[in-house]
Amino acid sequence: MKILKYLIFFLVINFGALTIGGWLMNNGPLTAWYQNLNQAPWTPPSWVFGVAWTTIMICFSIYMAYLAKTVLDKKLVVLFTIQFILNVVWNYFFFNLHLTILGLVCLIILTFVIGKFLLDYKSVLKIKSLLILPYFIWLIVAISLNAYIVLKN
Secondary structure, eight states: OOHHHHHHHHHHHHHHHHHHHHHHHTTGGGSHHHHTSOOOTTOOOHHHHHHHHHHHHHHHHHHHHHHHHHOOOHHHHHHHHHHHHHHHHHHIIIIISOOHHHHHHHHHHHHHHHHHHHHHHHHHHGGGGGGGHHHHHHHHHHHHHHHHHHHHO
């Protein structure tokens, strides 16, 4: 399959995850509950989240397109599925159920999964592995923001 077909597939799936997560968030960042939390002083403005996630999912989709074209096996499908689920359910745990500790655990596991992608497939994708770094770095930021909320509320 040509790379463009893989890229379109992963763009649809990854932006679908963002859409589902947005639905599950149910205007969470605008709720009184979230607005009244003690938030980290380094919490970025709300518009940064949209820009960050758009950039991350474009880079991750390109990464996954090249990876799937090269190595499409059960391990890759399982890792991607776990990543998808964790990415989506964090929104529900954190914003709808207000389970901030479970949200933090979800982010930590997701970071390990993305780290596993990076480590396990760097010899396959070489320099293209850099495409997953925005996701990994953003998750570290997200962990710090979520952990601050857990510790200070």
